[in-house]
Structure formats: structure tokens, C-alpha cells
Amino acid sequence: MKIYSAGQIRNWDSFTVQNEGITSLQLMESAAQACTSWLESRFGIHKKYCILCGPGNNGGDGLAIARLLRFRGAEVTVCAEMRTLFKTPDALTNWKEIQQVPSIDCIDLKEFSEIVPAGDVIYIDALFGSGFKDQISGVYKEAVLHLNTFDNIKVSIDIPSGLSADSLAVEGSAILRADHTLTFQSLKKSFLHPETGIFCGKIHILDIGLSMAFDEPANDFAIDKTFIGQRYNKRNDFSHKGSFGKSLIVAGSYGKMGAAVLAVRAALKTGSGITVAASPTSGYNIMQTSCPEAMFESAGENHLTSIPGGEEMAVGIGPGLGTHSETAAALANFLQNRREAIVLDADALNILAASPELLRAVPPGSIITPHPKEFERLFGKSADSFAKLKLARQQASDLNIYFVLKDHNTQVVTPEGNVYYNTTGNAGMAKGGSGDVLLGIITALVAQKYGPEDAALLGVWLHGRAGDLAAKKHSQEAMLATDLIDEIGTVFLSLAEGV
Ligand SMILES: NC(=O)C1=CN([C@@H]2O[C@H](COP(=O)(O)OP(=O)(O)OC[C@H]3O[C@@H](n4cnc5c(N)ncnc54)[C@H](OP(=O)(O)O)[C@@H]3O)[C@@H](O)[C@H]2O)[C@@H](O)CC1
Numbered sequence: 001m002k003i004y005s006a007g008q009i010r011n012w013d014s015f016t017v018q019n020e021g022i023t024s025l026q027l028m029e030s031a032a033q034a035c036t037s038w039l040e041s042r043f044g045i046h047k048k049y050c051i052l053c054g055p056g057n058n059g060g061d062g063l064a065i066a067r068l069l070r071f072r073g074a075e076v077t078v079c080a081e082m083r084t085l086f087k088t089p090d091a092l093t094n095w096k097e098i099q100q101v102p103s104i105d106c107i108d109l110k111e112f113s114e115i116v117p118a119g120d121v122i123y124i125d126a127l128f129g130s131g132f133k134d135q136i137s138g139v140y141k142e143a144v145l146h147l148n149t150f151d152n153i154k155v156s157i158d159i160p161s162g163l164s165a166d167s168l169a170v171e172g173s174a175i176l177r178a179d180h181t182l183t184f185q186s187l188k189k190s191f192l193h194p195e196t197g198i199f200c201g202k203i204h205i206l207d208i209g210l211s212m213a214f215d216e217p218a219n220d221f222a223i224d225k226t227f228i229g230q231r232y233n234k235r236n237d238f239s240h241k242g243s244f245g246k247s248l249i250v251a252g253s254y255g256k257m258g259a260a261v262l263a264v265r266a267a268l269k270t271g272s273g274i275t276v277a278a279s280p281t282s283g284y285n286i287m288q289t290s291c292p293e294a295m296f297e298s299a300g301e302n303h304l305t306s307i308p309g310g311e312e313m314a315v316g317i318g319p320g321l322g323t324h325s326e327t328a329a330a331l332a333n334f335l336q337n338r339r340e341a342i343v344l345d346a347d348a349l350n351i352l353a354a355s356p357e358l359l360r361a362v363p364p365g366s367i368i369t370p371h372p373k374e375f376e377r378l379f380g381k382s383a384d385s386f387a388k389l390k391l392a393r394q395q396a397s398d399l400n401i402y403f404v405l406k407d408h409n410t411q412v413v414t415p416e417g418n419v420y421y422n423t424t425g426n427a428g429m430a431k432g433g434s435g436d437v438l439l440g441i442i443t444a445l446v447a448q449k450y451g452p453e454d455a456a457l458l459g460v461w462l463h464g465r466a467g468d469l470a471a472k473k474h475s476q477e478a479m480l481a482t483d484l485i486d487e488i489g490t491v492f493l494s495l496a497e498g499v
């Protein structure tokens with residue numbers, strides 16, 4: 001799914017009006033109907049709503065929702081700024097319609113800050129949407145700050161008010177903290193960054209009938225199920241283990257063999273035909289017992305002192321390696337001789353951070369998977385996640401490599417400057433071992449001849465989906481990286497069925 005900017009969303013709106021033979025007022029009605037149906041299916045009928053309406057079309061949506069909810073038997077109060085009222089023709093039309101509907105209470109927004117919340121009222125935020133600029137002030141700010149103190153359920157229409165669709169909010173500005181955001185047709189960029197996404201609560205994408213023929217270039221994408229379905233290659237019945245390639249997982253040191261085992265098990269479960277663990281000899285028994293399906297290649301005593309060439313193999317390096325100077329030298333030597341793309345994580349990245357000149361030796365097309373601290377060690381501190389992404393885009397292009405920036409919505413950054421936000425995964429995955437599993441998954445996909453972009457995209461999506469299934473079974477608190485590996489099979493089954 002493409003992620004359009006606020007300006008492009010406006011173009012999408014106009015395109016739909018021009019090409020689908022509907023008016024902008026009908027589009028507003030369609031948006032209001034989608035929201036009303038969602039509210040009823042979620043909260044039931046005959047509920048009490050208080051709808052805060054802003055001056056533009058987001059406010060117009062709120063008014064149309066108020067009318068539809070009232071017709072369906074809900075108790076509805078509308079709060080709007082009576083001094084300036086509504087600025088767009090469609091919002092004004094809906095304001096006139098509201099006057100015809102019996103028993104909708106209308107109160108001035110300036111009185112809202114005096115309101116004491118009633119426990120059973122659901123608050124709808126239709127103050128500002130994609131036309132919002134800068135920061136909230138005056139009566140709108142007071143309303144948002146007051147509403148944020150309520151424990152009641154808060155539902156934002158399209159975007160939490162005060163949040164821009166495309167960028168970080170102005171520091172210190174008021175933003176509505178929603179429990180749910182009902183957004184139209186596609187995700188907005190700000191929903192996918194931690195500083196801004198935190199205001200959205202649970203995000204629900206509603207189809208309001210924007211034209212599917214609309215197509216403008218974009219550099220930002222969300223990795224969703226349809227997208228993955230197009231990139232996943234089903235196995236054919238006449239394959240043998242050689243068809244699925246060989247993975248070499250270079251991982252582990254004395255006391256850190258767990259990370260190596262997780263990466264190797266993940267590679268095995270992701271379908272690598274032949275999987276070899278290159279680890280220190282002290283980890284031999286651990287690896288052979290935990291992963292009998294894998295082969296073992298000794299590459300040092302207690303830490304790695306050499307890295308096998310891995311010719312014709314997909315190579316993933318990093319989990320549990322440690323940063324011993326001999327291991328660092330082995331990695332430097334390997335990079336200088338390796339031509340084909342590789343996957344790097346964890347201590348491999350820490351070694352690169354200590355010798356940044358080595359970054360230039362990373363083969364083109366390689367995938368590196370830093371968590372926020374590892375990225376900072378490699379490229380320095382960024383002011384925020386938007387600035388970090390800009391830096392990652394620049395580095396991916398300069399170094400001709402792919403980044404997997406691990407985060408709440410992990411981002412895959414390509415050398416061409418595209419960013420793909422992952423939409424699977426949960427907070428239960430923010431624990432030791434999860435990154436080791438991701439390295440194993442991506443390496444196994446590279447072994448199966450996925451190009452680096454598809455391996456990274458499919459890898460992060462699959463990893464997150466397996467994490468979601470593990471959380472469902474065990475809870476976010478109790479789930480382990482091994483539980484995640486156990487769910488990889490279920491994800492493949494659903495992919496093969498096209499679900
Ligand atoms: N996408 C679609 O296809 C569809 C979109 N729809 C809906 O339309 C919404 C977008 O509507 P929109 O463009 O009218 O903008 P919106 O967010 O209501 O705000 C603009 C108003 O706020 C004002 N304003 C701005 N910043 C301000 C500030 N800091 N402080 C104070 N005021 C400020 C601004 O004033 P101005 O800048 O013009 O002076 C203007 O009056 C979208 O989110 C969705 O809900 C659906 O109806 C149907 C299909």
C-alpha cells in the first residue's frame with residue numbers, strides 16, 4: 001500500500017470526484033457512513049456520543065456522523081466553534097442538515113472545557129484531519145487538552161487532531177490522544193513513527209470509496225498482506241533440498257550460543273535447504289543438540305577467529321559473535337574477500353561501528369538490520385525518527401545497501417530511497433533473541449533466491465506475523481523468541497493458502 005502525503009490525499013479526493021461521477025459531498029457522506037457503521041459494530045446501538053467538530057471537512061465528517069448516529073437512535077451532542085462555524089461548502093451543508101434533525105444538542109466549543117465527563121459518553125474527535133497545519137491554539141487547544149484528561153473512549157476521525165499526516169508535530173503542541181483512529185483508505189506516514197503514532201491508539205482503515213484508479217508516485221509504502229502475497233513464491237512439488245539454497249549462519253561465542261541457535265533454527269524453519277552454523281568449537285555440543293538438522297563448521301575455540309568463505313551460500317553474520325579483536329579481524333578479512341550480498345546484525349554491526357571504514361567493504365545489495373542503538377553507534381544520534389529515516393535513506397543510497405531499521409513499525413530502506421513500513425509485530429517482540437530470529441529468517445530467504453528487497457520485506461513481515469501469533473498464544477509478556485520460531489510454519493501455511 002502506498003502512503004500518500006496530505007497533498008496527495010487531496011489530489012486523490014479530487015481525482016475521485018472527477019473520475020467516479022460522485023460529488024465531494026457524497027464522498028463525505030460515504031466517509032460518515034463508514035465511520036457510523038464501524039462505531040455501531042464496535043460499541044452497539046443507542047449509545048451516547050459527543051462529537052467535537054472543527055471548521056473544515058473533518059468537522060463536516062463529524063456533523064454527518066452525528067446525523068447518521070441520531071437517525072439510528074443514538075443520543076448525540078455536537079460541539080463546534082459557533083463564532084467562525086464552518087469554512088467549507090460540504091461542512092456548511094452538513095451543518096444546515098443538522099438543524100433539521102430533532103434532538104441533536106449543539107453546544108459552543110468554548111463551553112467544552114467546562115464539561116464534566118459522563119462515564120458512558122463516547123467522544124468523537126472531528127476537529128482537524130489532513131488539512132491541519134502548524135499547531136492547535138485557542139479554543140481548539142483547550143478542548144483537546146480537556147478531552148485528553150477524560151477516561152472515556154475517544155475515537156478520532158481520519159487523524160488525531162493536532163497531528164500532521166506527514167511529519168513530526170510542533171514541539172509542545174496539543175494533540176488528541178485517541179483510543180481508536182478511523183482513517184480513510186490508507187495509512188498516513190505519521191501513524192508509523194513512534195513519536196506521532198502513539199497518539200492514534202488502534203488504527204482502523206476504512207474504505208470510503210476513493211478511486212482505485214488513482215496512482216501517483218510515492219516513496220513510502222506499508223507492507224500489508226496483499227503486498228506480501230505478490231512477493232511470496234510458492235514451492236513447487238519437484239524441488240529437492242538443493243533447490244532451496246544453502247545458508248551459512250556465522251554466530252555465537254562462549255556464553256552466547258543461544259543467539260546462534262535461535263538464528264540457525266529460524267533459518268531452518270524458514271525453508272533453507274541446507275543450513276550450516278559457523279561457530280566456535282566450544283558451542284559444538286549446544287548447536288548439534290539444539291539444531292540436529294544443521295551442520296556445524298568450527299571457526300575458532302571460544303570466539304570466532306575465521307569466517308568461512310560461504311561460496312554459493314547466503315551468509316548471515318552477527319548473533320552472539322562478541323567483539324573480540326580476532327573476531328573483528330576475521331570479519332574485516334571476510335568483507336574484503338566477499339563479493340555477494342550478505343546479511344549483518346548485532347555484534348557484526350558493533351564491529352563495523354568501531355571501524356566505520358569497514359562499512360565501505362560491505363558488498364552491494366547487502367542487508368543490515370540495526371536496532372535503534374546499533375544504528376546510532378553506526379551513524380550517530382538523530383534528533384527524532386523522521387531525521388533518522390532521512391539519514392538511513394542517504395546512507396542506503398551511498399553504501400548501496402538495504403537497511404532493516406528495527407522499531408515498532410520496522411522500516412526497510414532501499415538504496416533507491418524507498419521506505420517500506422512493516423505493519424505486523426508487537427511489543428512482546430522487544431526482547432532478547434528476537435533480532436537473532438530475524439537474521440535467520442532473512443538469510444534463509446536470500447538462500448531461496450529472493451532478491452535482497454523481497455527477502456527483507458517478506459522477512460520482516462513474516463517475523464512480525466509469527467510474533468503476533470506467538471503473542472496470541474502466550475501473551476506479549478511471556479512469549480519467547482523460540483515461540484516466535486514455532487509460529488513460522490503457521491504463517492507459511494496461511495501464505496500458501498493466499499490468506
Ligand atoms: N481524503 C478524502 O478524500 C476525504 C476527506 N474527508 C475529510 O476531510 C478532511 C480534510 O478536510 P480539510 O482539507 O477541510 O481539512 P481539515 O483537516 O478539516 O482542517 C482544515 C480546516 O482547519 C483549519 N486549520 C488548519 N490548521 C489549523 C490550526 N493549526 N488551527 C486552527 N485552524 C486550522 C483550516 O483553516 P485554513 O488553513 O483554511 O485557514 C481549515 O479551516 C479529512 O481529514 C477527512 O476527515 C472526507 O470528508 C471525505 C473524503
Ligand SMILES: [K+]
Pocket residue numbers: 058125126127128129156157158159160161
Ligand atoms: K480528527
